[in-house]
Amino acid sequence: MAHRVQFDFAIDFTNGGGIQGQDFRLDIAGDDISDGELADYIVADMRLLMVGAVRILDKRIIEEAHKRQPIDAPRLSRFVDLSHTIEHGLVTYKGLPAPIVCDYLSREASREKYAPGTEFQIGRIEMVTNTGTYLDCPFHRYANGKDLSEIAIAAMTDLDAIVVRAPHAPTQAIGPEAFRDREIRGRAVLVHTGWDVHWNTPQYYEGGPFLTAEAARYLRDCGVKLVGIDAHNIDDTRGGERPVHSILLGAEILIVEHLCNLGALPDEGVAFSATPPKFKGAGTFPVRAMAKLQSR
Numbered sequence: 404m405a406h407r408v409q410f411d412f413a414i415d416f417t418n419g420g421g422i423q424g425q426d427f428r429l430d431i432a433g434d435d436i437s438d439g440e441l442a443d444y445i446v447a448d449m450r451l452l453m454v455g456a457v458r459i460l461d462k463r464i465i466e467e468a469h470k471r472q473p474i475d476a477p478r479l480s481r482f483v484d485l486s487h488t489i490e491h492g493l494v495t496y497k498g499l500p501a502p503i504v505c506d507y508l509s510r511e512a513s514r515e516k517y518a519p520g521t522e523f524q525i526g527r528i529e530m531v532t533n534t535g536t537y538l539d540c541p542f543h544r545y546a547n548g549k550d551l552s553e554i555a556i557a558a559m560t561d562l563d564a565i566v567v568r569a570p571h572a573p574t575q576a577i578g579p580e581a582f583r584d585r586e587i588r589g590r591a592v593l594v595h596t597g598w599d600v601h602w603n604t605p606q607y608y609e610g611g612p613f614l615t616a617e618a619a620r621y622l623r624d625c626g627v628k629l630v631g632i633d634a635h636n637i638d639d640t641r642g643g644e645r646p647v648h649s650i651l652l653g654a655e656i657l658i659v660e661h662l663c664n665l666g667a668l669p670d671e672g673v674a675f676s677a678t679p680p681k682f683k684g685a686g687t688f689p690v691r692a693m694a695k696l697q698s699r
Contacts, residue, residue, distance in 0.1 A: 424445075485663060535689040
């Protein structure tokens, strides 16, 4: 049986006055809905301005056939988290130290500083900047390149993105042919290799896929905005050279490494974001990478 919610409401306006409603009924997808969700829906649906307190009163869930699409049905867009979780002891890059995540001020210790019943936790994190899913900007490679504080928000947020499938088997090297016949100019190019399945295992650090120098030059010449990959490194790490970093960052094309969940994305219709804090003098930092998908 479908469910509906029946309720009264009272809305105050910040510039004075208010409105009330009695015995409203709305279709809902499940068998419950929070007062906050109802309040947000009423304000948006009625296009109200200058809204202050909203009170939902006498709310009841009833079994009744739907009249239209439920108000809490999936929204027009949804987000997919493309970041790995950073935790104490995590090794992201073999040879670099794992992060230390601990208390600076524990909840127990804080009780001595605050009134009875009040406590806080203040955390302390010690780590190298190449930890978890992270973004590289030109300063990471070039002393005179832009650091994180100089990268425009628009260069790493809400970018039109394309997902390029480049399975890590049978070959590690991903050449320019993977990107030909694709609409990539002006977009974030996310390379889905599937290597993230090995995350946090010894295999993750050995034998992973990478872009070739030829691929990097092709992406640069095509004018892409950002390149991301769900692997250990965008470069071949078996030698000391890093041509992909050199080519892309030299052209101010940002790089995001250690992505995950790219298999959950469609090839098109993706807005990509990977935004780090605004640090001066740093060229790399962890991000909460995400994709916003438009519904079909």
